[in-house]
Structures are given as structure tokens and as C-alpha cells.
Amino acid sequence: MLIRLLRMYLTKYRSLIIAVIALQLVATAAMLYLPTLNADIIDRGVAAGDTGYILSTGGWMLLVSLVQIVCSVAAMYFGAKAALGAGRDMRHDLLHRVNEFSAREVGRFGAPSLITRTTNDVQQVQLLAVMSISILVTAPIMGIGGIAMGMHVALPISWVLVVAVPVLGITMGLIIGRMIPAFRSMQERIDNVNRVMREQITGIRVVRAFVRERYETQRFGVANDELADATLKVGRMTALMFPAVMLITNLTLIAVLWFGGHAVDDGSVEIGSLTAMISYVMQIMMSVMMASFLAMMAPRAGVCAERICEVLDTESSVHSPAVAEEQTADAAIVEFDDVEFRYPGAAEPVLCGVSFTTAPGTTTAIVGSTGSGKTTLVNLIPRLLDTTGGVLRVGGVDVRDQDPDLLRAGIGVVPQRPYLFSGTVATNLRHGRPDATDDELWEALTV
Structure with missing residues (x-):
């Protein structure tokens, strides 16, 4: 449902998305090139005492960094413009579809749920679209490119990456798999809080007239506690994700330094190449963290997309006739x-x-x-x-x-x-x- 919804509403902004992809390719390539330049400065400039080479390569690094910054900012601008436009179109279509509903469809979904679907659910899908347009291009290029460049500059210790990346991917998959049902429960409980709150605001005079304030307060408290419990469950799993990533990242860095130190000692790897390898490890882990952050948002956005599509796919039970007849008598009869x-x-x-x-x-x-x-x-x-x-x-x-x-x-x-x-x-x-x-x-x- 999520892919279908994004494809449906982002197709209109194809030119902006193509521009984002092109800019992200340039920015990521520049980012991957910087550690290699840094390694050259250490191995060919500092080690040899060649100040001219240090200055010329340093100037080239500044130019590459400037290109990366400009491309990244432009990509984020175009990506946000496409995603926010898709969110606007989504809300527009939802509102028009709800306006076509008869009382039967409104009663089936419930006014609080329709409000949540048009506001909070669209916002979650829109936020995922913003992140996807930028991260979905950057993370794979940075991850795969980082592995390739790491193997290029320090092949003897590149096996550390071959072990660390799958371990990180499996860990993230296990955590995210448990988050999907929790996000679905959380959205349903947001509906429930909206329903109770809407009923209390609408019937506030009756509540006061029959002195039911304490009962309604308790009723809202139950709905609020249920939402809090669901949110805490999601929060605990989210809190587990980033420490897990950092633990695996730090263990990987320790392995790179340990085995890289021995490789430098026996002359199979240069010091600059080891420094570049550390930078590539950080870039690879950063790409996995970015992908994990996107994957963390995807389950909730997926649940929201299902709820949005459910409304968009529902036809009103009141249909206009193919050929309308005109009234033959006084309209007041x-x-x-x-x-x-x-x-x-x-x-x-x-x-x-x-x-x-x-x-x-x-x-x-x-x-x-x-x-x-x-x-x-x-x-x-x-x-x-x-x-x-x-x-x-x-x-x-x-x-x-x-x-x-x-x-x-x-x-x-x-x-x-x-x-x-x-x-x-x-x-x-x-x-x-x-x-x-x-x-x-x-x-x-x-x-």
C-alpha cells in the first residue's frame, strides 16, 4: 500500500525526483572521494614532507567539499518540495472523497478516524517521502561505495566490513519487524483518543448538566493511558535501535584498528590507507543508520498508508444516476x-x-x-x-x-x-x- 500510494502521488513530481537523484549521486561521490584525498595527503605529502602537494590536494578537497554541500542542499530542497506537494495532493483527494461519502461510510469509519487519517496519517507518509527521496539514494550509494573504496585502499582488512555489515542489517531487521504491529496499535489508539475528546467537546453541556465530569475524565484517562502504553512500547524499541548500531559500529572500528595496526606494522597497509579505511567504516555505518532510520519510519508510514488507501478506495453507497430525471411536480412535495x-x-x-x-x-x-x-x-x-x-x-x-x-x-x-x-x-x-x-x-x- 505504501509503495502504491507514493508512486501514485510522486509521479507528478518526477522531474524534481530525477534532479534529487542526480544531485545526491554527485554529493555522495564527492563524500566518498574525500577520504582517498586525505590518505594521499598523509602518505604522499606528510610522510614525504612535500608541502606543495599538501596544499594542492587540500585545495582540491575544499573544492570537492563545496560541491558536496551545494548538491546536498539543493537535493534536500527539491526533495522536500516534491514530498510536501504529494502530501498536499493526498489531503486534497482525501477531503474530496470524504465529502462524497454518505452517512453510512462516515459512520463506518467514524469522524475521529477520518480526521486522523486526513491529518496525522498523511503527515507520517509525507515525512517518510521527504526522508526516502534523500536517504533512499544516498544510503545505498554510500554503503556500497564505502565498501568498494575500503577494499580498494586497504584490501587486507576489508573482511571486517564483510562481517560487520550483514550483522548490522540482521540486527536492524529483527528490531523493525517487531515495530510494525506496535505502530498499527498506536494509530488505532490515536483514533480512540480523538473519538473520546470529540465526544466530550460536542456534549460538554450535557456532561455538565448531568454532573458527569469525573466519569468523562476517567474515560479520557483510560484512552490516554492506552495510547501512552503503545507509544512507550514503540519508544523502547526505537531506543534500542541506535545503541545497537553504535555498539556494532564501535566494535567494527576496534577490529579495523586492531587488525589494521598489524597490517601497518608488516607493511601491507599504509597509515594513510588505514585512516581512509576508518573514514569509510564510519560512512558505511552512517549509511546503515540512515537506512535504519528510514526503516524505522516505514512501518508506521505503511500502516498510515493502508488507512489512507482504505478511505480512497471506498466508494460512496449513494451514486449519481447515469441519466438524471427532472422533477415533474412541485419540489415541496x-x-x-x-x-x-x-x-x-x-x-x-x-x-x-x-x-x-x-x-x-x-x-x-x-x-x-x-x-x-x-x-x-x-x-x-x-x-x-x-x-x-x-x-x-x-x-x-x-x-x-x-x-x-x-x-x-x-x-x-x-x-x-x-x-x-x-x-x-x-x-x-x-x-x-x-x-x-x-x-x-x-x-x-x-x-
């Missing part, structure tokens, strides 16, 4: 004809055998206890949900045969909690009577 609605997996329908007609200029009251289906019935009219049985007509035409946008454009809703979704108070008041004067608006407000 709403007719329920033996309407039934059943939620997916429910044993019993919420609404069953509902039949009535509302005429223009009249008021119809839907009365019932909590949970009797009043809101569900109203949601059927603008097709926030689709009937599972019977026929619902608005303006004499089945709502499933009408364009949803045109259908909803003719429906005004006054929610129980008044708020402005768009426009001003005046434009919302004029929804029912576009030609209303200011005096009439003030009269309506007074009422």
Missing part, C-alpha cells in the same frame, strides 16, 4: 411510499413501512423517542442515506433518479445546533426567500 431502511449487518430495520406525503405550505412533525429513527428518516430526503426498501419521491421523482447536487440545492436544513457552514447570517436567512428585505430579515431574527 415529499412522498414516502412503504420506505424501509436497514443499517448494514443490523438484525432489524430502523424504519419499516413508512408511508406519508407532505404537501406544499404545510408542516409535518416527526415525533418519537430517542433512537426511533427520526434523524435517519430526515437524512433519507437529501440522500445522505439511501433507502433499502420502498420509494422516496421529491417533486414526483424517485430521489435515486435525481442529481444529488440539484436535489440538495432545493433543501434547507436548520440544525439543532445553529452554525454557519458557509455564507453569512443574511444569505442563510434568504435561502427560503431570496428577495427578502432587511426589515423582513430583522423580523425573522426577532421571532
